[in-house]
Each structure stands twice: as structure tokens, then as C-alpha cells.
Amino acid sequence: MAKYQIAVVVGSLRRDSFNHQLANAIAKLAPAEFSFKRVQIGDLPLYNQDDDANQAASVKRLKNDILTAQGLLFVTPEYNRSIPGVLKNAIDHASRPYGQSAWTGKPAGVLGVSVGALGTALAQQHLRNVLAYLDVHVLGQPEVFMQAKEGLFDAAGNIGSENKAFLQGWLDQYLAWVKTHTA
Ligand SMILES: Cc1cc2nc3c(=O)[nH]c(=O)nc-3n(C[C@H](O)[C@H](O)[C@H](O)COP(=O)(O)O)c2cc1C
Numbered sequence: 001m002a003k004y005q006i007a008v009v010v011g012s013l014r015r016d017s018f019n020h021q022l023a024n025a026i027a028k029l030a031p032a033e034f035s036f037k038r039v040q041i042g043d044l045p046l047y048n049q050d051d052d053a054n055q056a057a058s059v060k061r062l063k064n065d066i067l068t069a070q071g072l073l074f075v076t077p078e079y080n081r082s083i084p085g086v087l088k089n090a091i092d093h094a095s096r097p098y099g100q101s102a103w104t105g106k107p108a109g110v111l112g113v114s115v116g117a118l119g120t121a122l123a124q125q126h127l128r129n130v131l132a133y134l135d136v137h138v139l140g141q142p143e144v145f146m147q148a149k150e151g152l153f154d155a156a157g158n159i160g161s162e163n164k165a166f167l168q169g170w171l172d173q174y175l176a177w178v179k180t181h182t183a
Helices: 018-027 049-054 057-067 085-094 121-133 161-182
Strands: 004-010 034-038 071-075 107-111
Touching (some): 004 018, 004 161, 018 107, 057 085, 107 161
């Protein structure tokens, strides 16, 4: 079993999501001591504070996936210059009940790919604000703003040659960040 479990939170539910592909491709660049598990957020109910004392099974599963992970990887599109509602919904669920947030103190990385030239920059900034409040320790640098273009992934779903060295460099920094926080 891998020494470090990474919980991967993808902000898109789209079947052919670029962000899902990016999450899969970057995980392939990691050494075997890291394993990556995509957490499910598409079956969560809409957050309702009335349910805090009786959270749904899907919410408990999400919280357990976060709590048992040594690191978090957020890979999200930008929707209308912010994060998608499904991602915020998942973040809110796992932050409650008050005082029992699953996010506290976890090291995290943030990535995103969009069809727009800004490459999810504004969504990532909003996400960083939310995560800072939740005491998630997000890697500051390097930042990754990817635009979905021909060649971003090769036919086998790996990172294409143009971006491979850059993303490998980001991943190396991120994995070191997780290790530092786990020690
Ligand atoms: C509701 C909605 C809002 C969007 N808003 C933005 C935006 O603000 N900036 C941007 O670059 N792309 C925006 N897009 C386009 C996304 O970049 C594109 O749909 C992308 O493929 C979504 O990521 P995914 O492939 O992982 O699902 C938006 C798409 C949708 C469906």
C-alpha cells in the first residue's frame, strides 16, 4: 500500500472533463509511494444546515475520504469566473458540523484547465480564499493555469510533451509539500 494517500477533488461532473483528464494524467507522474483516489461529489445532496446532525451516507463517505488522506488535490474548471457549485457544495458539506470540519490542516494543491485563456485563474483565486478560511494549507508556488488545447494530452491520456516538464516540476513540489506536512 502506498505511504501517502491523495484525495483528488475534481470540480467537474462532465463525462469527458478536461480537469478529470488532467487529474488522471498528473497522478501517473507520481512515484509509487503516492496513491490517488478521486472522491465522489456528484451524488451529494444540496447542502442544508438542517441536516448537520444527520449527515447523508455520501457526506460521511466524503468526510472519511478527506480525513484518511495525507494530501488533497483540487482540479477544477472555472464557471462564470468562480468555482463550480458542485465543488463549493462538497467543500461546505465536509466543513460541517461546526467544529468537525474534515479539511483542517490538510496540505493541498490546486490545478485547473479551462477553454479560456486565463486557465481558471479566477476560480483558483476564489478556491484559495475558501480553503484559507478552512485552514487548508495550499501550495503557493508554482501556480498552474492550463488552457485546453490540442496536444495537452497525448493519445494515451498522458500530459503532452509541451507541458510535461512544467507539470512534473509542479508535482514534485506538491508531493514534497505533502511530505513536509505529514512528517
Ligand atoms: C456554466 C459554465 C461557465 C463557464 N465559465 C467559464 C469561465 O468563467 N471561464 C472559463 O475559462 N471557462 C468557462 N467555462 C468553460 C469551461 O472552461 C469549459 O466548459 C471546460 O471544458 C470545463 O471544464 P471540464 O472540461 O473539466 O468540464 C464555463 C463553462 C460552463 C458550463
